[in-house]
Structures are given as structure tokens and as C-alpha cells.
Amino acid sequence: MLIGFSVSNYKSFEDAQSISFIASKISRHKEHIAVKGNRKVLKSGLIFGANAGGKSNLIKAVHFSREIILQGLERVDLNKRYFRITKGAYKLPGVFEYRLLANNKEYSYGIAISYIKKEILAEWLIRIEENGEEICVFNRETDENGISIVNSEMTYETPEENARMKIYLEDFGENISVTLRKKTILSDIALRVNDKQGLFNEITSVYEWFKNMIIIFPNSKYNALNDVAADTEVRTFFSNIMSFFDTGIESVEGQEQEMDFDKVLQNVPREEAEKIKIEISNKASESPIMFKVNQQIYVLRKDENGNIIYHKMLLNHGNSEDLFEYADESDGTKRLFDLIPIFYENRGGSVIFIDEIDRSLHTNLTKRFFKLFYELTEDEACQLIATTHDSNLLDLELLRQDEIWFVERQENHSSKTYSLNKFKERFDKRIDKEYLLGRYGAIPVFAESELHLEEWYE
Numbered sequence: 001m002l003i004g005f006s007v008s009n010y011k012s013f014e015d016a017q018s019i020s021f022i023a024s025k026i027s028r029h030k031e032h033i034a035v036k037g038n039r040k041v042l043k044s045g046l047i048f049g050a051n052a053g054g055k056s057n058l059i060k061a062v063h064f065s066r067e068i069i070l071q072g073l074e075r076v077d078l079n080k081r082y083f084r085i086t087k088g089a090y091k092l093p094g095v096f097e098y099r100l101l102a103n104n105k106e107y108s109y110g111i112a113i114s115y116i117k118k119e120i121l122a123e124w125l126i127r128i129e130e131n132g133e134e135i136c137v138f139n140r141e142t143d144e145n146g147i148s149i150v151n152s153e154m155t156y157e158t159p160e161e162n163a164r165m166k167i168y169l170e171d172f173g174e175n176i177s178v179t180l181r182k183k184t185i186l187s188d189i190a191l192r193v194n195d196k197q198g199l200f201n202e203i204t205s206v207y208e209w210f211k212n213m214i215i216i217f218p219n220s221k222y223n224a225l226n227d228v229a230a231d232t233e234v235r236t237f238f239s240n241i242m243s244f245f246d247t248g249i250e251s252v253e254g255q256e257q258e259m260d261f262d263k264v265l266q267n268v269p270r271e272e273a274e275k276i277k278i279e280i281s282n283k284a285s286e287s288p289i290m291f292k293v294n295q296q297i298y299v300l301r302k303d304e305n306g307n308i309i310y311h312k313m314l315l316n317h318g319n320s321e322d323l324f325e326y327a328d329e330s331d332g333t334k335r336l337f338d339l340i341p342i343f344y345e346n347r348g349g350s351v352i353f354i355d356e357i358d359r360s361l362h363t364n365l366t367k368r369f370f371k372l373f374y375e376l377t378e379d380e381a382c383q384l385i386a387t388t389h390d391s392n393l394l395d396l397e398l399l400r401q402d403e404i405w406f407v408e409r410q411e412n413h414s415s416k417t418y419s420l421n422k423f424k425e426r427f428d429k430r431i432d433k434e435y436l437l438g439r440y441g442a443i444p445v446f447a448e449s450e451l452h453l454e455e456w457y458e
Contacts, residue, residue, distance in 0.1 A: 001034060001041045001381050002351045003099035003106070007061040010094045012054040014083040014414035019058070021045055021383065024402040028427055031374055032400055034381045036101050038130050042403055043377070044370065045385040046393060049407035049442040054415025055387040058407060059355040063215045065096035068111060070210055073118055073182040082115050085413045090115045103205035111184065119181040125206065137202065138185055140172055148176045157198045165199060168192065214342060214352045218359050222338045225326060226298055229254030230311035234344065241340055245365055247333045251316040253323055259300060259308040264293055284308055331360040339369070343376050350382055357386035366390060367398055394432040401425060406442035
């Protein structure tokens with residue numbers, strides 16, 4: 001679970017800004033809390049703010065740093081990702097820090113990157129004991145001469161563990177290669193070890209925590225809809241939820257269809273398309289294969305007549321003889337198809353970020369979505385953190401005060417984060433109205449002068 005996140009010098013974030021999911025002493029909505037050791041962690045968070053205030057940049061900061069952590073700097077675009085309003089900010093490091101719970105242990109993990117040198121300047125993994133003691137699993141720094149220094153405070157269980165860890169850390173030391181300057185120690189060790197025991201199990205669990213994170217942006221598409229059609233249990237799950245949300249869909253159906261390669265590969269050069277068809281035909285003879293094109297995944301196999309077939313998802317709106325395709329549905333229904341998988345995929349201990357959760361959804365549906373999340377993940381250490389413009393969601397019957405956060409643009413165009421908790425509002429307060437009146441900030445402020453556009457309409 002995510003306890004907290006901090007970011008500085010990334011997009012609209014100049015100075016370090018943090019968001020925390022440690023539960024306060026509020027007594028309401030106890031089902032929104034997961035107890036882990038001596039920590040009470042919130043299962044959800046909703047982030048409000050005006051357009052261009054920086055809400056989406058907070059989610060982007062998580063996504064950006066996660067990509068670096070898992071795959072290295074080579075896989076991200078560093079161009080103009082620093083706080084561009086301040087002259088010379090490109091010379092300063094971008095810093096991303098997580099406080100997290102992985103495998104029932106608490107850690108602080110962070111990285112600092114150089115936008116100029118395109119390398120990782122610092123990285124640290126610190127285990128935090130229940131008594132507050134901090135133990136450095138590893139720490140990596142780059143001194144003023146560009147020399148990499150790595151150390152650890154760990155007490156190793158066996159001499160073999162000590163020797164292996166020493167070898168791994170030495171690779172990131174004084175003689176570090178250009179390639180490793182762009183990679184994290186966390187991913188390097190997690191991907192190299194086979195027997196994940198003791199310390200290496202801890203490091204791997206933190207790596208897996210990042211790997212299991214789910215991030216959904218407004219244009220993200222769930223690319224395995226045809227898999228839904230092929231699995232009876234999952235298909236029933238989708239059917240029940242689609243009916244529950246009053247989409248007009250009575251059931252989600254699946255039909256086997258012959259693959260129309262000419263249609264699916266119409267934007268692929270002809271010679272390449274022919275090679276793909278031949279390769280798929282040969283492989284499908286042996287066993288079902290997975291094929292992805294245009295962000296859609298197909299699981300293909302050959303039938304007894306040698307035809308390449310796949311399951312296609314179709315939707316029953318009340319006439320089983322005339323089923324609808326996904327493309328026929330409204331934007332709101334399509335958005336639900338993108339969101340519903342979070343209820344059954346990687347729920348155990350995963351953190352789910354959704355940017356603009358309310359996109360194309362009615363307020364009542366979004367509220368019910370949150371309630372359903374709490375119901376379906378009651379016994380799971382799962383979190384849902386989302387941004388929204390919908391002030392109707394500022395409802396203390398739905399959320400706790402400490403689950404509500406704001407992101408506001410400052411005079412210097414940087415973003416500032418803060419919690420509703422600082423206003424110490426009562427649980428029976430109509431905070432949606434107070435928000436629109438500007439009590440909490442983080443709303444659009446329009447110019448008081450008149451807007452003269454007459455010349456454009458003459």
C-alpha cells in the first residue's frame with residue numbers, strides 16, 4: 001500500500017509537494033482503512049483542483065518515476081520534464097520518493113535524476129521498523145566529481161548473502177558503467193536474483209510493488225476485451241456490473257469468429273501484413289497464440305477446418321439475435337469497460353491511480369463506483385487514488401476528510417498540494433458548496449476585467 005508520495009522539480013511541481021494516506025483520528029468510514037502492523041492506511045484518495053492546477057501532473061509524476069524505477073531512464077522522455085517556469089531548473093534534480101508497505105514491511109524508496117546528464121544521481125531503499133528505527137538497505141549517491149558511492153547498513157543472514165549483495169552493489173560503485181547510471185539498483189537486483197530469500201526477497205517485494213501498480217489515464221484502453229469474451233466467469237462478472245450500473249447491457253456475450261486479417265491489418269504495409277499472417281498461421285497450428293494490434297489483444301487458434309478464429313466480445317441490449325459491438329457503445333459505457341478490470345485484476349496489495357475518474361460518467365455512477373470498490377475490496381489491501389473535476393464528489397457521506405486532497409496553482413505557476421483535513425471541517429458540512437465558493441482554494445479564478453471580443457464578430 002502507498003503511505004505517501006513526494007515529488008519536486010517535475011512539470012508543475014517546483015518545491016517538494018507531498019500527499020499522504022495515513023489515516024487520521026476521524027472515526028467515520030472505518031471500512032476505508034486497512035490496518036497493517038501499527039499503520040492505519042487509507043484505501044482511497046480523491047484529488048480535486050482547477051484545470052491546469054496540476055492534478056494530472058501528480059499522476060504523471062507517479063507514472064514517470066515508475067517507468068524509471070522498473071525500466072531505467074532509457075525508457076522515458078526527459079525533455080522539458082523539469083519545472084520550466086524557473087530559469088535554470090533543468091540543472092536541478094527531479095526527486096521522487098515513496099513511502100510504501102510491501103509484504104507487510106514499511107519502506108522509504110526514492111530516486112533523484114539529472115535532466116542534463118540523463119542519469120540517476122541518487123537512489124535509496126530504507127526499511128522502517130515498527131519502533132521507528134530506520135535501516136538502510138542500500139543508498140546510492142553521486143558526489144561533486146561524478147563518482148558513484150554506494151553503501152548499506154544491513155546485517156546479512158548468511159555470508160553468502162553478504163558476498164552476493166556486495167557484488168551487486170559494487171557494480172553501482174566507483175566504476176559504474178554508463179548503462180547502470182541509467183538503471184536503478186532495485187530493478188537490477190530484483191531481475192538478477194533467482195533464489196529470492198532473506199534480503200533479496202525484501203528487495204524483490206518492493207520491485208513487485210511498483211510492477212503491480214495500475215495507472216489509468218483518460219485515454220487508457222483496456223486491451224483484453226476479447227479475453228473477457230473467452231472466459232465465462234469473467235464474462236459473467238462484466239455482465240453483472242454492466243447491468244448494475246444501468247448501462248442497458250443485459251449481458252456480455254462471446255462469439256467465435258474467423259479472423260479478418262485484411263480488416264485488422266489494414267494500416268500495416270502489405271508485405272509486412274502477409275508475413276504476420278503466415279507467422280500466425282504457423283504458430284496457431286501448435287497452440288493458441290496472443291496477437292496484439294492497435295492496442296487490442298486477440299487470442300487466436302485454428303479450428304478443425306484450418307481457419308484462424310478468436311473470441312469476440314458482443315453486448316446484449318435485450319435482443320439476443322442482434323448483439324451490439326463495443327464500438328456501438330457510448331463513451332461512458334466504454335469508460336466503464338476500461339475501469340471494471342481493476343475489480344478483479346491484481347487487487348491484492350495493488351495501488352490503482354485513475355486520472356479523471358469522472359470522465360464521461362454521471363456523478364451518481366462515479367459515487368456508486370467508489371462504494372462498489374469498498375465493498376469488493378473489503379478484505380484486500382488495495383487502494384484507489386483518483387483525480388476529478390466533479391465537485392459533487394465532495395461528499396462526506398462518501399469520503400473521509402483525510403481522503404480529500406486539493407492541488408492548486410500558485411502565483412509562480414507551481415502546484416501546491418494540501419488536504420481538506422487542515423480545515424478541520426465537521427462531518428456534516430456541505431463541503432461541495434464551500435469548495436465552489438472558494439473556501440478551500442483550488443478552483444478557477446477568472447479575471448475581473450471585461451473580455452472584449454467585439455472586433456472578432458464585426
